[in-house]
């Protein structure tokens with residue numbers, strides 16, 4: 001069948017062949033996908049059940065249930081220092097994934113450029129490709145804790161640059177941008193009149209001593225920031241598909257039409273569950289974070305015992321494993337790790353050129369499984385070689 005040029009370009013992107021290869025190993029330990037293994041908290045599930053019984057089984061308002069938008073506006077004011085009008089400045093989406101797609105379509109025309117610190121979440125590339133624009137990666141470095149240097153951003157600004165996307169806490173590195181770094185980025189954005197997409201989907205996944213700051217809260221940034229967030233990661237609700245966008249009213253109004261074309265609205269009962277997540281007890285969130293923190297500590301310690309290292313994550317549930325000593329590409333490392341240890345990680349190069357030399361491991365398995373993964377890795381030839389060096 002003759003497919004459109006746009007869809008063919010998307011489909012031509014290299015496939016995740018590692019995932020296909022992993023299927024042949026029944027005893028695989030997968031540290032691949034970014035999906036929390038822990039269950040959605042009980043009170044959220046109860047709210048969804050009640051919502052189904054209570055008739056929340058139809059379309060909601062195009063911009064999302066008004067009660068959810070009001071709860072979000074309160075949360076944004078309280079936790080993020082962002083004042084948003086729930087009537088006009090918030091759009092509830094089917095996950096942050098829909099949100100980022102909408103926003104990228106809204107900002108990029110043909111050949112327009114979106115700057116993003118690299119390594120990065122590559123759905124932004126696909127969204128840019130769909131808009132016939134492109135992502136311009138801005139490298140980040142281990143020695144900077146994977147926080148982008150403002151001058152590296154400035155060097156890449158061209159007449160085609162439309163926006164800058166910042167993801168903090170970051171997937172895949174686990175970096176968290178300190179407030180001072182964000183202030184410098186805000187200064188660059190204002191000086192060059194850039195729109196900033198602030199993807200804060202990992203906002204709640206912060207380890208000891210870390211603080212989350214929203215770019216939209218800096219002076220002069222509210223009018224140029226589009227904040228993306230959602231419930232998937234913080235509340236272990238990946239399957240519920242609720243996300244949201246916070247943006248100036250004219251942007252939200254414009255996004256509404258494309259949102260209607262794609263999904264009309266996020267699932268109605270899931271929006272009720274999201275209200276329960278926001279307004280209910282937050283202990284479960286803290287418990288999730290404690291769990292990921294313990295796991296990442298165990299894993300990083302274990303890596304060091306077998307002769308590897310890692311960037312110590314400041315948040316999220318990812319560990320960015322440093323494989324530079326091994327002397328093979330991240331693609332080869334992860335393939336050999338799969339074949340020799342039946343452990344799946346994603347090569348850093350999947351996340352962009354600056355991810356080379358690293359592999360991403362998700363801490364979405366219980367400690368016993370992580371220990372087993374470390375044991376198997378310790379015996380794998382590809383890791384033993386690093387130790388021998």
Ligand SMILES: Cc1ncc(COP(=O)(O)O)c(C=O)c1O
Nearest residue numbers: 095096097121171201230232243
């Ligand atoms: C940086 C980033 N943004 C957005 C998403 C999409 O999240 P959601 O489940 O809300 O669609 C993800 C999911 O992994 C992500 O890592």
